[in-house]
Amino acid sequence: MSSTCVVIAEDNFVLRRVVVDYLATFGISCVEAESEAETWLALKTCSVDVLVLDLILSSDKPMFSIIRRMQKDPTLRDIPIIVTSAYSRESLRTADREGCLAVCSFLQKPYDLSQLRCAIIKAIGGSRKTMTPCVG
Numbered sequence: 419m420s421s422t423c424v425v426i427a428e429d430n431f432v433l434r435r436v437v438v439d440y441l442a443t444f445g446i447s448c449v450e451a452e453s454e455a456e457t458w459l460a461l462k463t464c465s466v467d468v469l470v471l472d473l474i475l476s477s478d479k480p481m482f483s484i485i486r487r488m489q490k491d492p493t494l495r496d497i498p499i500i501v502t503s504a505y506s507r508e509s510l511r512t513a514d515r516e517g518c519l520a521v522c523s524f525l526q527k528p529y530d531l532s533q534l535r536c537a538i539i540k541a542i543g544g545s546r547k548t549m550t551p552c553v554g
Contacts, residue, residue, distance in 0.1 A: 422446045423465055424538060427457040427481070428472040428502070437470070440531045446538065457484055466497055468541045470534065473503040485521070498522040498541035502529065 424441060428434040429452045438448040449464050451457040453475060461469065461484075469488075473481050488494040500523040523537040 422467050422538070422542060423449065424468045424470055425449045425451055425457060425460045425464070425466050426470050427451045427460075427475065427484075428470070429453070429475045430472075437531065437534065441535065441538070444535060446535075454481060454484060457481075458487065461488065461494055461497070466494075468498050468500060468538050470500045470502060470538070473501050474505070500525065500534070500537045500541060502527055502534075 422445070424446055426434055426437050426441075426448050428437065428450075431452070434450055434452070438450060441448055449460045449466070451460050457469075457471070460466065469484075471481055471484065475481055485499060488497060488499070499521045501521045502525045504527045506526060522541050525533055525537060
């Protein structure tokens with residue numbers, strides 16, 4: 419059985435490394451991306467189980483375009499998306515209601531790493547992957 423692969427699309431290098439190192443302790447493999455182009459490349463070239471997407475990368479514009487592109491691509495539309503942002507869920511909904519509908523989970527920054535792990539476990543759900551259960 420292969421391990422879980424998560425794309426971490428986050429432009430803050432320190433946060434990205436902390437997340438990747440934390441998830442590695444649970445056997446979760448991560449592909450790091452710090453831009454829209456790197457995120458798209460990772461989605462198209464790796465066998466991705468979950469996308470963790472910082473909705474505002476260094477471009478200062480919401481990354482709803484990635485979500486829309488994924489929804490149009492039959493090979494990517496079923497990948498669960500966990501959005502992280504310093505903005506509230508409500509402000510993001512106002513910015514792009516349709517884009518938010520495609521998101522399976524939202525974590526407002528700063529979030530606890532165990533919350534992220536729980537969101538990933540929930541996103542994977544009843545798939546073929548087996549992960550350590552989330553216990554708080």
